Amino acid sequence: MFIQVENLTKKFKNSLAVNKINFSIEKNKTVGLLGPNGCGKTTTIGMMLGLIKPSAGTIIIDNKNLEKTDRISLLNKMNFASPYVELPKRLTVKQNLEVYGRLYGVKNLDDKIKEISEELNLKIFLSKKTGELSSGQKNRVSLAKSLINEPEILFLDEPTASLDPDIGDYIRSYIQSYKTKKKITIFLASHNMAEVERLCDSIIMMKNGKIIDRGTCEEIIKKHGRNNLEETFLKLARSKDEV
Amino acid sequence: MRFDKIYALSLRHIYLICSSFPRIIDLIYWPTVQIFLWGFISKFFTLNSTYYSNTVGIILTAAILYDFLFRASISFNMMFLEEIWSRNFTNLFIAPIKISEIITSLTLTTIFRTLIGLVPATILAIPLFGVSIFKLGIPLLFLLLSLYIFGVTLGLLVASGLLRFGPAFESVAWASLFFLAPLGCIYYPIEILPNALQLIAKALPLVHIFEEMRNILLNNSVNWFQIIKSISISIIYFVFGVIVFYLSYFGAKVRGTLINMGE
Numbered sequence: 001m002f003i004q005v006e007n008l009t010k011k012f013k014n015s016l017a018v019n020k021i022n023f024s025i026e027k028n029k030t031v032g033l034l035g036p037n038g039c040g041k042t043t044t045i046g047m048m049l050g051l052i053k054p055s056a057g058t059i060i061i062d063n064k065n066l067e068k069t070d071r072i073s074l075l076n077k078m079n080f081a082s083p084y085v086e087l088p089k090r091l092t093v094k095q096n097l098e099v100y101g102r103l104y105g106v107k108n109l110d111d112k113i114k115e116i117s118e119e120l121n122l123k124i125f126l127s128k129k130t131g132e133l134s135s136g137q138k139n140r141v142s143l144a145k146s147l148i149n150e151p152e153i154l155f156l157d158e159p160t161a162s163l164d165p166d167i168g169d170y171i172r173s174y175i176q177s178y179k180t181k182k183k184i185t186i187f188l189a190s191h192n193m194a195e196v197e198r199l200c201d202s203i204i205m206m207k208n209g210k211i212i213d214r215g216t217c218e219e220i221i222k223k224h225g226r227n228n229l230e231e232t233f234l235k236l237a238r239s240k241d242e243v
Numbered sequence: 244m245r246f247d248k249i250y251a252l253s254l255r256h257i258y259l260i261c262s263s264f265p266r267i268i269d270l271i272y273w274p275t276v277q278i279f280l281w282g283f284i285s286k287f288f289t290l291n292s293t294y295y296s297n298t299v300g301i302i303l304t305a306a307i308l309y310d311f312l313f314r315a316s317i318s319f320n321m322m323f324l325e326e327i328w329s330r331n332f333t334n335l336f337i338a339p340i341k342i343s344e345i346i347t348s349l350t351l352t353t354i355f356r357t358l359i360g361l362v363p364a365t366i367l368a369i370p371l372f373g374v375s376i377f378k379l380g381i382p383l384l385f386l387l388l389s390l391y392i393f394g395v396t397l398g399l400l401v402a403s404g405l406l407r408f409g410p411a412f413e414s415v416a417w418a419s420l421f422f423l424a425p426l427g428c429i430y431y432p433i434e435i436l437p438n439a440l441q442l443i444a445k446a447l448p449l450v451h452i453f454e455e456m457r458n459i460l461l462n463n464s465v466n467w468f469q470i471i472k473s474i475s476i477s478i479i480y481f482v483f484g485v486i487v488f489y490l491s492y493f494g495a496k497v498r499g500t501l502i503n504m505g506e
Contacts, residue, residue: 012499046502049337053496075339085333088255088325095258102251103338129262145334 002027002185003048003153008057010043010209017043019209020057030179030186032196035206036237041189044206045155048187049080061153076104081146082157083139089131093122093141096130097148104149116144120174136167143171147178156188160195172198193229203229205236212236244347248340252348253355256322260356267359274310274364281306282372300374301460302430305453307368307376309429311361312390312449313420318356319398320419322349327410336501342492346485349402350395357391379459385470386452392477393448397423399484403491409500429453448476 003025010018018040025031033041046052048059050071059066061074087096094113101109117123120140125133130141139159146154159175160168172195179186179199190196196203197217205213205220213220213236217229226232260266285302326332335345369375376383401419404412426440427449433441444450451473458466495501 010499017499042502043499046499049333049502051333051336051496051501052499053493072339072341075337078337080333080337082333084330086330087334088259088329088331090262090329091255091258092262095255095262099251099255099258100334100338102254103248103340105247105339 002062003187004058004060005044005048006058006060008044008047008059009055010040010047010052011055016209018047018054021206021209021211023204023211023214025185025187027185028179028183029201030188030199032200032203033187033189033206034191034193034196034203034233039206040209041206042157045080045157045187045189049078049155050075076149077152078155079104079146079149079151079153080155080157081139081142081159083135083142083159083161084157085142086138087130087141087145090129092127092129093117093133093144094126096141097144100145101148106149112148116147120144136163139163139167139171143174150182151184153185153187156186156190158190158192159188160190160192168192168195175199193233197229205233207236244341244344248344249348249351252335252340252345253352256325256349256352257355259325260359270356270360271363274314274360275367277306277310278303278364278368278371282368282374285374286372300368300372301457303368303372303374304376304379304456304460305429307361307365308386308390308452308456309424309427310364311357311387312394314357314360315353315391315394316397316401316420317417318353319349319395320401322352322356323398323402323405324410324413327405333502342489346399346488349398353395353398354391357394379456380465382455382459382465382467382470385474386456389448389452389470389473389477392474392481396477396480396484399481399488403484403487406488406491406495406500423447423449426450427453432457446476448473448480451476 005021005023007020007022008018009016009020021044033044035041043052047054048066050066054067062077064074066074091099097113097116098109101112106112117126120143122140122144125137125141130138133141143159160171163171175186176199178184186199188196188199200217202216203214203220204211215223221227221229221232224232224235226235281303285300288302289300326335365376379386397419401412401415404415426436426444426447428436428444429449433444433450433454436444451469455466455469455473458464458469
């Protein structure tokens with residue numbers, strides 16, 4: 001397994017944000033992390049990115065224990081994009097990509113910025129300040145930053161939140177084609193069920209810090225006797241007991 | 244430590260400063276106002292005080308040196324706060340950059356930001372008030388070094404507070420230097436302080452820096468022991484500041500505050 005999470009637990013003062021979760025992700029697969037607000041998705045991603053120290057459990061990425069290994073070598077292989085995490089607003093798009101390209105030690109950075117800005121239609125914004133862009137444009141810049149180092153593992157937190165259907169579809173198509181082309185592993189947290197169905201090979205459903213179900217979208221929909229993932233999500237989210 | 248990573252992070256702040264003309268003006272404006280204010284006060288005291296009659300501009304020199312400390316500390320704080328204000332914390336801390344490289348980058352960029360503000364004001368003081376801090380000679384470099392290390396240390400401690408308590412700690416960032424100023428004996432000799440406070444003041448590098456500055460200007464002699472003492476104390480505080488910063492970082496990881504920290 002490329003990513004192996006064992007008994008991962010996070011306790012904040014008196015609340016148990018993540019409670020002994022276990023899952024694994026194969027290389028080149030896209031796994032969706034679903035669950036209602038406050039179920040522990042962001043905390044789980046935070047721990048996998050090394051931003052939050054787990055209270056217990058282990059995260060093994062590419063046969064290396066995240067807590068015990070040199071975190072810099074692992075961070076070089078990862079990246080993250082979220083509309084809730086912004087890039088410096090007063091820097092131009094190009095300056096931001098340059099700064100992060102240098103931080104990730106990207107070789108031939110100018111060529112890489114050119115390539116990625118062409119692919120994500122950012123060329124006309126390169127000299128514009130990031131804070132002056134629209135939400136859709138900012139999301140694309142954030143995605144460009146997350147791909148600047150050609151990560152082996154990409155963490156995405158609601159990558160199309162607050163985007164209009166057209167731009168949302170554009171981003172999803174891009175992620176899909178990028179994954180096929182570069183063969184990367186994607187860990188996606190999303191509330192957009194259509195997006196999850198389209199992009200993910202399998203899903204993990206969380207509630208109250210625990211994993212309550214997992215499998216492919218088809219398997220989970222069938223198991224709960226619903227017509228689609230949205231209905232299945234609502235059933236699981238509203239159920240009083242764990243499944 | 245890797246220089247390319249340090250340079251990359253410095254570049255982020257250099258781009259920020261250079262991209263905004265009002266930002267550069269703001270950096271220059273406050274030190275210049277300080278120089279004018281203390282220049283006139285200094286001129287008045289020189290004409291009306293026997294203590295200061297031996298040398299021109301002793302207060303103004305003190306004001307410039309204090310402003311150097313103030314700007315160094317505020318510059319460090321501002322650069323750290325910029326990451327919070329721009330909601331860039333998560334991106335920064337998931338990038339493959341070591342904490343030591345972040346500290347080094349902020350420390351080095353601080354000097355750039357500080358000098359932008361202070362060099363014009365310092366040069367302006369020469370024709371306007373006939374006061375040049377360069378009269379301090381070679382010891383000036385060491386006094387500035389000590390002030391710089393201590394200024395960065397204060398910045399590190401405030402940044403640690405921001406990591407520990409979040410953006411609410413911002414107000415402390417602005418107040419931190421004023422808290423130490425009375426004990427720093429910037430404009431008056433240490434003997435003015437009550438005995439108990441003198442003991443505390445001697446544990447700060449500021450007293451040794453400003454006492455030595457007055458010694459050079461009033462007596463035309465250099466006490467190198469005092470200068471070495473001030474640098475040594477500054478370095479001790481700097482090491483302490485780095486340790487506190489690391490502890491705050493690890494504490495923030497435990498509390499989960501590195502993710503989604505913003506305004």
